[in-house]
Amino acid sequence: MDTLRERKKQRTREALLRTALELFTTRGYEDTTVDDIADAVDVSQRTFFRYFAGKEEAALALQEMTETHFLRAVRDRPPQEAPMDALRLAVLDSWDTLSEVVESVAPVEVFLRMYQVIESTPVLLAAHLRRSLETEEAIARVLAEREGVDIDADPRPRLAVAVFGGVMRLTERSWSTGGDTSLDAIRALTVQYLEQVGPALTGSWRTD
């Protein structure tokens, strides 16, 4: 990345991504065409598709980064922690250090606003959910290795991650539809929801 060519490429990619996110968060995803993005950066449409597999990939680029970040956080957890504890502490740690990861591309607010765009754009939400599945699979493998179990023989790794993923998905949803769209808010929701998993699964909820 020190040759002129590579720096140029880097700059083009960043320009495309930043412009795309800018347009998506202001004008909306569906109302932004790939041509709009390419024109704004002054490259051909074809070039956009050389950098991104599709419009979706650009829209989800930040989320991709944070999921990778989360995966790394899980890997870095001390091995003596129980699986669910490791997951919980890894997410919380991820939220706390998220800015550092995201800021290299765009301000955190853009990341946060993109979340709302995703949640309110059916095709984006769909794509996001599918990608989350892939992340979950990777995490399940990490957990399986930590605990020394065979991921194909023992369903617990994938099961734990699926449950955890379900809770996180719900967290994202209620954060993005709620009033407070700050990082602190999503952190607090995470804690709150994870605490409630146990109660939600056991017996009746009736208080009478």
Add this chain to the structure above:
Amino acid sequence: MDTLRERKKQRTREALLRTALELFTTRGYEDTTVDDIADAVDVSQRTFFRYFAGKEEAALALQEMTETHFLRAVRDRPPQEAPMDALRLAVLDSWDTLSEVVESVAPVEVFLRMYQVIESTPVLLAAHLRRSLETEEAIARVLAEREGVDIDADPRPRLAVAVFGGVMRLTERSWSTGGDTSLDAIRALTVQYLEQVGPALTGSWRTD
């Protein structure tokens, strides 16, 4: 539904759907164009889009039916059952009575093969996951009402359903990638996975 017009419409829709499923399961989803389907039924492409919002909707029509079926099964559970018990018994009941629902449109094998197509086609899987979210929301509302809690104040209904949904998603996945693609197999997997949720969430998995 007894005028000639309506019978004709019904027939056109069924022909389109059956043909679409036939082509998707033999040739594959991506290798089937809407024109292929329309031509095979001898209607214009425009007509296809008058019956289905898109290619995806046709591909997921059977799954839509079974999800509605499942939702109904949840509603029909005796109210004294604990939420998670109601969900578990409702899915199992759904699998058992699935044929009746599906057979009106296509043989159950088509339904089962479509599941594999969905699981192996990224854009379909994505769309399927998103629709599942909508079903989950509906189920959460049913549970909340059963238990007499406020769905917006108490996170437990959505939480329970999210966890349950995560497990079901995993069940679908491992069924569709596994060897036995029968209804019995998916039923057995459902039972097995639900039993393992508890163990997966608690403490360490190490046996040493």
Add this chain to the structure above:
DNA sequence: TTGTCAATTGTCAGTGACTGTCACTAGCCT
């Protein structure tokens, strides 16, 4: 410095999903 090679880009043509419009046809109803 220059010439060669390889990477990057633009242009163009094409496909496939989907939408709006409008005229036409065919059941429906009196």
Add this chain to the structure above:
DNA sequence: AGGCTAGTGACAGTCACTGACAATTGACAA
């Protein structure tokens, strides 16, 4: 029988995306 309306086909257009080829431009050695 004749008017009304739902359903259809034909057509044109948009947008995401792809393959192919030619033009450009940086890299690197002679």
